[in-house]
Amino acid sequence: MTTENRAIHRPAPSPEPGLSFPREHARTQRFTLGAPRAFTVAPDGSRVVFLRSSSGTDPSHGLWVLDLADGMAERLAADPGVLLGGAAERLSPVERARRERSREGGAGIVEYATDAAVELAAFALSGRLFTAELRAGTTRQLVARGPVIDPRPSPDGRHVAYVCGGALRVTGADGEGDRALAEPESGHESTVTYGLAEHVAAESMARYRGFWWSPESDRLLVARVDDAPVGRWWIADPAHPDREPAQIAYPAAGTANADVRLFVLGLDGSRTEVVWDRVRFPYLARVHWSSDGAPLLLVQARDQQSQLYLAVRPENGSTRMVHAEEDADWLELFAGVPCWSPSGKLVRIVDEGGARVLAWGERPLTGAQLHVRAVLDVTEQDILVSASAGEAAADPGIGEVHVYRVNELGVERLSREPGVHSAVRAGGVTVLVSATLDRPGARVRVLRDGKQVATVASHARRPGLTPRVTLTEGGTRRVPCAVLLPTDYQAADGPLPVLLDPYGGPHGQRVQRAQNVFLTSQWFADQGFAVIVADGRGMRGRSPAWEKSIKNDLTLTLDDQVHALHALAASGAYPLDLDRVAIRGWSYGGYLAAMAVLRRPDVFHAAVAGAPVTDLRLYDTHYEERYLGDPTRTPQTYRHNSLVWDDGLVDAAEPHRPMLVVHGLADDNVVVAHSLRLSSALLAAGRPHEVLPLSGVTHMTPQEQVAENLLLVQADFLKRSLHLA
Template identity: 50%
Template sequence: MDGTSDGASDAPDPAGFPRQFARTRRFSLGVPRQFTLSPDGRRVLFVRTGSGRDPVGRLWQYEDGAERLLADPAALVGAGAETVPEEERLRRERARERSVGVVAYAADGAARLVSFALSGALWAVRTDGGAPFPVAAAGPVVDPRPSPDGRYIAYVSARSLHVVDLDGTDRQLARSEGPEITYGLAEYTAAESIGRSRGYWWAPDSSRLLVARVDTASVERRYLSDPADPAKPPRAIRYPAAGTANAEVTVELVALDGRRVEVAWDRAAYEYLVAAGWDAHGPFLAVQSRDQRTVRTLAVDPATGATRVLHERTDPAWVELVPGTPARTASGALVLPEDTPHTRYLAVGGHRVTGDGLQLREVLGTEGERVLFTASEDPTETHVWCYEPGHGAHRLSREPGRYGGAGRGGTAVLAGVTARGAEVTVVRGAAGAYAPVGALVSHAEEPVVAPRPRLLTLGERELRGALYLPSWHREGAGKLPVLLDPYGGPGLQLVGRDRGWPACVSQWFAEQGFAVLVVDGRGTPGRGPAWEKAVHGDQLGPALQDQVDALRATGERCAALDLGRVAIRGWSFGGFLAAAAVLHRPDVFHAAVAGAPPTDQRLYDTHWKERFLGHPDAHPEHYARSSLAGHGHRLRRPLLLVHGLADDNVAAAHTLRFSAELLAAGRPHTVLPLPGATHSPADDTVNENLLRFQRDFLLDALGTAGGGPGTG
């Protein structure tokens, strides 16, 4: 073994874990998040719920080592059920938001005025004292944002963009022309697959806004119904499936007096708006071609709307979109990623400022000529770094873990998940001499089952893995059935030196009597562009082979693994991988649980799926190779399919059609439908019992008498 991270408690309580996991919303409640710093770096705004089981978010300010409550929803609108506008409900679903109350906010340039929405009403609070106050709005409010000077608040209501003075004088700057038109909101593809959650941006002088207009009329319509409530009519959504039309996205410059100028670029060649902003050098856009092989950064003339190319990135597979880019420093130097096969560098002004092997993950922001970013030297860790001209790039976070954060005024907030759980540290300094000056308190609960991973490097591809054994298991005491617990796909890593919720779940399954193996294979982030793009044209073959190779390599090194009893479970891409494992490799895998699996890749959305497999009309073989559909006759092992019937990301049709194919082929299987559940089920009781249901299915399928001490 290459290393051990043992954070076990003396008396683990596996029986109580499923309830705790559900009630704490995957241990997310009580954790500080969404940080905004004042210009001098002395004040930090953030959101945090009241406790590890309280789902109500509150707005806080940290200053001089002390925290002060700025807004408590219970005091403002009561503790009853929250009424959420449909546009806000969809925004939260795309963000996988698990709390209620104040779940998002925005501040002016001085971080003195903060706006937020509660039950569709617009609220504001001044951070230098005073109670929160309501601001009259034209209707239910979504995504309110103060102007940089703090005089106005922009918001979206009924698909239209408004600006309101603090005295309640409201102006509708862009009115929706119909039910398919929105101003100021991110379309489905942007929010779900591109990573752009916003639809409008203020000018620094507060005189105008850069606004996205979205027309979904040409996008295919899907219908989500609730079979558990047959009297309830279906809900229509616009979903751009692979190979079909996307929403038409245009951009306008909108002045407070109502004057509007359309921004011009070659939308036929570059139909995706992947990023936008407005800084001291003017408005800018980043646009991407449909085949995703080219991304252009465009400067926008604020007077005419004309654009010019500042930079172009190309790649024969796809151009990876790095959050926070493009950006500009005070001098106007462009901040962008630069890829070689084995390293994703940070480039500033056209020059690489990070070294070989340091993988850029996200740009957190710029201030002056400084660039705050996250990057990985080792794929099991992600740290916050700062680049400063003359001093190079230096790391701010120290302990092993995965970090994000924010920075301003010589201060940085380092929000990490370490081996101890969620931790938020405030550091201050300059030129590599940052020192801790405080911390934001996390009220997250301590897991009743603490992870005990043995971190591994496996095989010739040096696959990163984590092995979880039961706390009660002793070496030489006998072999354990094996459970692979991967995600294994783009955009997410599970193996790391941190106590994230996936590690807690893997340890809980270990306490049930499994040896649990988690592996990040090809296609997962953090190991460079070539590693990510090894799945181009085939999202199944490399990913599945890496799980097989890692399992065999671990079995050779750990005698406790019974390779004659191997199961696999996963959700979303992990569910797809689990079902594929028992279809294509029944010689290795003996049972599977597949949650929300995308079984037919042509049913998934344009940007996400065409990134990896191309356009289905041009490359139908890629979709056939990477789908489970058409292979149902191969099933010889027990398979449990789980799917939320209200899932608007991976539609329940994936599971229902595949189940019909299995039935037609005479292949026994089990289907567990979750009425009312989306891609991330929100019901605490469902989430609690779903863990137990999976455990019982797998133990029964492997013919294993369940569990060890304390299971339940």
């Protein structure tokens, strides 16, 4: 089952002749298929493990190994097509939900986990358990209860833990001794799970796991989730009235969350509950367990204005406070932290002195020059982080994210070219992933001691267009912006109708110095628009104050879209026709688009609102309460920020503007009730509009034909609404 591929420098395939951009964009899943991802570096620096599909149109990912000690050769360690014998992949409802939360649209091996030595990998295919011996190149299926969810080898490689039927199970790496360490108690089979993340953890905290091995491989920390207190919603399929609706536990803002507890489960059958003040700090936001210190928890209060870092004593489940934090607005969560350094100091990211800094123990290692975004690796010599330019930086580096080495002696930038960079590091080897504006996709370089020793090939297709993009800042607020013009635009062509193309809300940064980010925007530009992408207040990557200025007032994100638009037009640098302005967006961007034509029809003349959040009480607790508080205590705040309320539209101004509302009927994140309530309120107010229901489509719209035609339908609507020839 090993396939050699030494042609690791081959160019990416060009677009297939005769295919339109919407079709290519859809069938390549936004030109992501065929690109390597999910890198793991062996601690001895001998190999790099990653996922990649065979081509730019193949959604099925295989598990690959790059042997750095063997001529820099790539090997296919696990081929899902071979392992399944050509059979179609089947996913359980639990696995589908996990992929929806993580926005995973691929197939085959979409995630894997390894032992500490990166010798053994475990993964699930069609609910079956497989392991791959990464050095030997052999793969085997283990006998296990199914469907298998999230298998993870123990650090010593002797066991594999996984979730099945709500139970946390363990089997030997040899396939022997499968048993349940914890399973739902009698009478709670339908509400209790062990080893899985609850909805808000996966959707809004970016915690997708529910169990963690001890470094000694003798026990695990396991989350027990009971969603009995959570309200039940029903997701129906109106296109198939013969099918029973799916029941989901959805913790809407102001309602009860799942009850989350944590247990230490020993392979010897022992069971100890971890104790902390779960009444004051109900959110289990992060868990870290390494050989550098005791198990480490980050727990948050429900209002997210206070949190504790707790060290766990596994023997009796007691906890001691390592550090406490408070913030008048909210406390952000970050990737890679908290964790221990090898010397036993707490590593965290904290807002201090108006900047987002890296803290080592009680000492900040960075200042206002950097805006730290994530911790990538921690050694005794240094800490590897990703960061943007801070408010005090001389160069704002619009849309740039770089990789830095940080220690007590200072800060060193490892990524050089302007772009968006990330990294994985171990054993003196760094995998540096770099996207820039001047080339499609991302380049993956393997560095040893700072010098390039290999690259990892990408089989992603090249788009059939190149974004004509200018990165700039708009207005006195210095709103980061990207402006795109039609490929063949000439100054003599005169002013163009304008299309704003934002996400516009927290965490969804769109203005990035990376080419693929703007492919769809460029396609819309080539339909005859000047396209503007703006990241206003609330967006991460600039400063804590910039992010938190939207507390209790999300409408400021619309103000910044208007501010940027008018500032760019006033500059005279861009051919913008302010008498023809449209806006499109999805999710938060859909909310923003609908709000734009309802509250600022003096500026916006048409909108495409995709999967918009319209009644903010219908979104989840951890996300919505972070910004707006508890709706049972602050109903007026929710009313002000919502588009619809119990009595209809909220603050809709004249004149009426055309709106296309698009929503997937199978969406279990932003449920279709948002769009149905908006449509009902619009009709009651006598406002004509169009609604496009997408049968069987979730929040991701992964279906190829749907994704292709959705672009075409939007372009047609915008041209009609703005009276373009």
